[in-house]
Each structure stands twice: as C-alpha cells, then as structure tokens.
Amino acid sequence: MTETLAERWRAARPKAAGVHLDSGACSRQGFAAIDAAAQHARHEAEVGGYVALDAAAPVLDAGRAAVAALTGLAATDVVFTTGANHALSLLLDSWDGDRTAACLPGEYGPNLALLAANGFRVSALPVDEDGRLRVDAAADVLARDRPGLVHLTPLGSHRGIAQPLAPLAEVCRDLGLPLVVDAAQALGHLDCAVAPAAIYSASRKWLAGPRGVGVLAVHPELADRLRPRFPPSDPAAPLTVLQQLSHGESNAAARVGFSVAIGEHLAAGDGNVRARLAEVGRLTRTAMADVAGWRVVEPVDEPTAITTLEPTGGADPHRVRAWLIAERGIVTTACDARRAPNELTAPVLRLSPHVDVTSDDLELTAAALADASTI
Template identity: 65%
Template sequence: MTTLAEDDLARDWRSARPVAAGVHVDSAACSRQSFATIDAAAQHARHEAEVGGYVAAAAAQSVLDAGRAGIGALIGMGADDVAFTTGSNHALDLLLGSWPGPRTVACALGEYGPNLALMAAHGFTVSPLAVDEHGRVRADAVAAALHADSPALVHLTGIGSHRGVAQPLAEVADACRTAGVPLVLDAAQALGQLDCAIGADAVYSSSRKWMAGPRGVGFLAVRPGLAQRLRRRVPPPEWELPISAMQSFEQHEANLAARVGFSVAVGQHLAAGPAAVRARLASIGRATRTLLDGVGGWRVVEPRDERTAITTLAPPAGVQPAVVRDWLITERGIVTTVAESARAPFELTGPVLRLSPHVDVTAADLQACAEALESAATTPIRT
C-alpha cells in the first residue's frame, strides 16, 4: 500500500472538477479541466452567439491579457513576450519557420519525435547533446560542446513524452547564456512540473497537460532580443507593414473560447501555488514508482526520486503495452498512455506504459493501478 497522503491542495483540486469516471492517471496527455475553466470557455462561446464573435473578442481582451501575464510569470517573461498558438507543435513550427540564420540545432538524443520532424521539415541539421544513462543532458558536456562547435540554437525538451526524467534546465540555460547561444525550451511536459523561469530565450507549451486547460491552445514566448531577430513569414517580410514576427504569430481567426479557458486555468494554477504543485507532483511520482516497480513484471524506467509525476513502465517479456492500456480502460476504467518508439526514435527501443497522475490522485487510485497490473499479468490479454 502506498503512503501517499491527502492534503488541502489535492482536496481543493479535486473539488474544483467533475468527478472522474474511473481512475485518470494520464495528465501528461490531457488533464481534467476545472468547472471554472469549462464555464469560462462556454460563457465566451455563448457571448459570441449573443453579440457576435468580434465584439465578444474585444470583451475578452482583459482575460486574455491576464492569461499572457500569468504565462509570463511562470516562465520569467512579460505578457508582451507571449503569443497564443494552437499547441506546442504549432509554436515550434512558427519559431523554426521564422529563424533568420544558420539552421543548426543541438538537442538531447531522446528528443521528441514530432519535434525532430519539424526540425527536418525546416531544414535544420541536428547534433546530439551528451546524456547520462537516464537520458539526462550532461550540463558540463553542453558547455564543452557549445565552446567547441556552436550550433545556431539549443533546443531542450524539459521532460520527455516517453520518460519522466527532468532535464537540468537552469544549468543548460547558464551554459547557453555563457556561450551566447539561444536556448529554446519545450515546456509541454515541464510547465507545472518544473520551474521554467530559467532564462530561456524562447519557451513554448500546451494548455491541456499539467495546466489542465482546454485542448487546441498553447503558447510561444520569445524574449525581445531574440524576437527582434526573427523573420516574419506572413505577411511576406518585403511588404513594409508595421507587424512584428511575434504579432504575426497569433492567428486572429482562432478559438478564443479555448484561449479564455486556458487563461483561467493558468490563473488557477498560480492561485494554487506553483511551488506547492511541483512539490506535490514530485511526491506523487515517487509514490507511484515505489508502488509499481516490479508489479506484474513491469519495470519502472525512471529513478525512484525523479522530481516529476510521470512514471513509465517497461513491459514484461511478451506483453504489448498497447493491449494492456486498452484492457485497463475497458475492464478497469483506468486511463493511461502508451509511448511508442516514435516519440523518441533515437532513444526509445520499445513501447512503454506511461502513468501521469495530477495532484488530486489518491492512494486508492494508485493501489487500483497496481492491482490492475497484477491482474493483467494473469489474464490472457497478450497477443
């Protein structure tokens, strides 16, 4: 039995949301939204129907401005440095497409597959950063690599999609700053789990993960020094229009209801206390790994004390994680994710089962996961 204790943060988070239909341990994919977030998005959509989309958009500006300011507070930037996007992939696509100089980038061996695909699509040559046995970037090796053969930029995914290992964000940021190389931080999994105000030159993330906002919205934030270097794509830069690259990033024909909901979710996260949320998530990750390692033959991949709430489980021989994941949903009402090799094509050698509870998970929820995995080991669900 896990020793995970209840606290006020867990109770408040849970009471602010609809009751889960089963056990939700899948926040790295999509967290559960609060009543306030759902209501804010619905109210904006209703307002569009009442007064028209553009009048409603004008009325929502103060909420959206507060959302940008809240995002800025979490990453150490200003509200004016933040542009809303449709998500993390969209944000990286905008940034790479506007890059003005040599297209060389350094990143960890376990870089997220879709990020690598975007880098290739935009003509970037990728070089690997040295990592340890857990896939964690070696900050000393980053400094040496940047001194020896400096890329145009460093891209760091703070926590991978396939493994709950926290990268040394502040140390890599210091190395990049010393070398004069811009650092781009993919905070899709890190925002909410780690302190992301580490001085990165650009940060992007999604709403739907640890911020517990709506799907289909995210952000790209760029410091002024780097933003001024970016080359606007649309409208074409040769058109002499007073539109900066950052201004061109925000699509005005957008789902503003989702942006409003995201802004409310960010406000709720700030009110809960980012440091308290990070501490709670770290304790949940430790409890989850302690409980599940070895259950039903599954092996925890991360170090037990890793400061994230993501636990990935390598399967026993002959077991397909995708089959078990489907069985957990249909037979036990437990929602997890399978991370296939494509998520980290140069590091992940086979699929893993990923559990990612948020702060409201209970000891009983985690025990249910353990019992289900133990039961799965003796149930004929292998293919």
C-alpha cells in the same frame, strides 16, 4: 480543517469516471475553465465573435501574464497558438540564420520532424545512462561546435526524467546561444522560469486547460531576428514579429479557458503544485515497483509525476492500455518509439497522475496491471 491541495483540485472539477492517470496527455479541466470557455462562446453568439474577443482582452492579457510568470519572460513576449507543435513550427519557419540545432538524444519525435522539415541539421548533446543531460560536457561541446540554436525538452513524454534546465540556460547565456525550450510536459510541472530565448507549451497537460491551445514566448532579442513569412508586414502599417506570429483564426473560447486554468494554477502556488507532483511520482513508483511483468524506469525520487513502465514479460503496452480503460476504467498512455526515435526502442506504458491521485487509485492500478501483464 484546512483542505489539502489534492482535495481542492479534486473539488474544483467534475468527478472522474474511473481513475485518470493520463495528465501527461490531457488533464481534467476544472469547472472555472469550462464555464469561462462556455460563457465566451455564448457571448460570441450574442454580440459577434470579434466584439466578444475585444471584451475578453483583460482575461487573455492575464493569461499571457501568467505564462510570463512561469517562464521568466514578459507578458508582451507571449502569443497564443493552437498547441506546442504549432508554436515550434511558427518559430522554426521564421528562423533567420544558422539552421543547426543541438538537442538531447531522447528528443520528442515530432520536434525532430519539424526541425528536419525546416532544414535544420541536428546534433546530440551528451547524456548519462538515464538520458539526463551532462551539463559540463554539454558546455564543452557547445563552445567547440556552436549550433544555431539549442533545443531542450526538460521533461519528455516517454520518460519522467527531469532535465537540468536552469544550468543549461546559464551555459547558453554565457556562450551567447539561443535556448529554445519545449515545455509541453514541463510548464506547471517543473521550474521553467529561466527566461530562455524562446519557450513553448500546450494548455491541456499539467496546467489542465482545454485542448487546442498553446503558447509561444519569445525574448525580444530573438524576436528581432525572426522573419515570419506570413502575413507580410506593410510598411504603411507595420506589424511586430509577435503580431505576425499570432495572426490568424483562433478558438478564443479555448484561450479564455486556458487563461483561467493557468490563473488557477498560480493561485494554488506553482511551487506547491510542483512539490505535490514530485510526491505523486514517488508514490506512484513505489506502488508499481513490485508489480510482476513491469519495470519502473525512473529513479523513485525523480521530481516528476511521470512514471514509465517497461514490460518485462512480453505484455503489449498498447493492448494493456486499451484493456485498462475497457475493463477497469483506468486511463494511461502507451508510448511507442516514435515519441523518441533515438532513445526509445520498444513501447512502454506511461502513468501520469495529477495532484489529486489517491493511494487507493494507485493500489487499484497496480492490481490491474498485475492482471493485465499476461494479455
């Protein structure tokens, strides 16, 4: 009998201590990624950190190649970072040109803060009642009032609405506008192979890598226009833009673990994982549809595994999250307005199971939420 993707994913990692519905925050790592990171740390102790780093070059190169396969860019366009916020900070700090940006009204709060800190003036792209980008209207807006960059988060952390990344990428190419993509929730979850001007992500979410690792991929045309502030490039020994962006201390063991994790993702089949995550979303929303005291925000067939629950009876999502962990061993996320300050008006509860979730997990969660709705 052939194992299912869910069975293989479950067998490849430690048994969950409860029900894990929090992959949008941090997925559960597999044995291979854990062992690879540990082995690298041991190798550092044996031969020294920089010798071990040289020895790990093939694994890290494979990791960059895997990122390239998921983004439509080249392996030579990819640098490791400490996370998604770090990647965006590196990019914006190096920006040389018009500091205006167009993004969704529901843009991630920390991204807005980084844009503001780097002197960017932000304008909102048109969306429908679900917060989904209206591509034709956006094309008209962008042609009429050209920003320095277009920034898109294809899948937000506060709502499981899949944005039309590929159509917007085509609009930006036609208009000659650089598209920067925050794929922290999208990489390994949605199709991101659109070869944008830049794309960045984290390791720990749907790709199930270690915490403290991220990636930034920059198309050569945009890289040529960036001006990193540090380290200075010595004319006698010039550094490329990507070498400057990747300069500094790093947790090499975590990067090795991430490279192994993303390799596992590709081995499972990116399309297979995306299809299963869409199925997981449908199953989750169906299971939660009739739970008293909560309203499912997303359409049932939204092709993502993020389900947002809005309290209708006065429940506090932060208190409910803590109660679910303490009393039922169920891990979720409470999202407050800081995640999307221009769209989210009150806290919500987010469920983000991975491909291994079972119907029993969802039934237990629905029953627990019914019990928790009055606390």
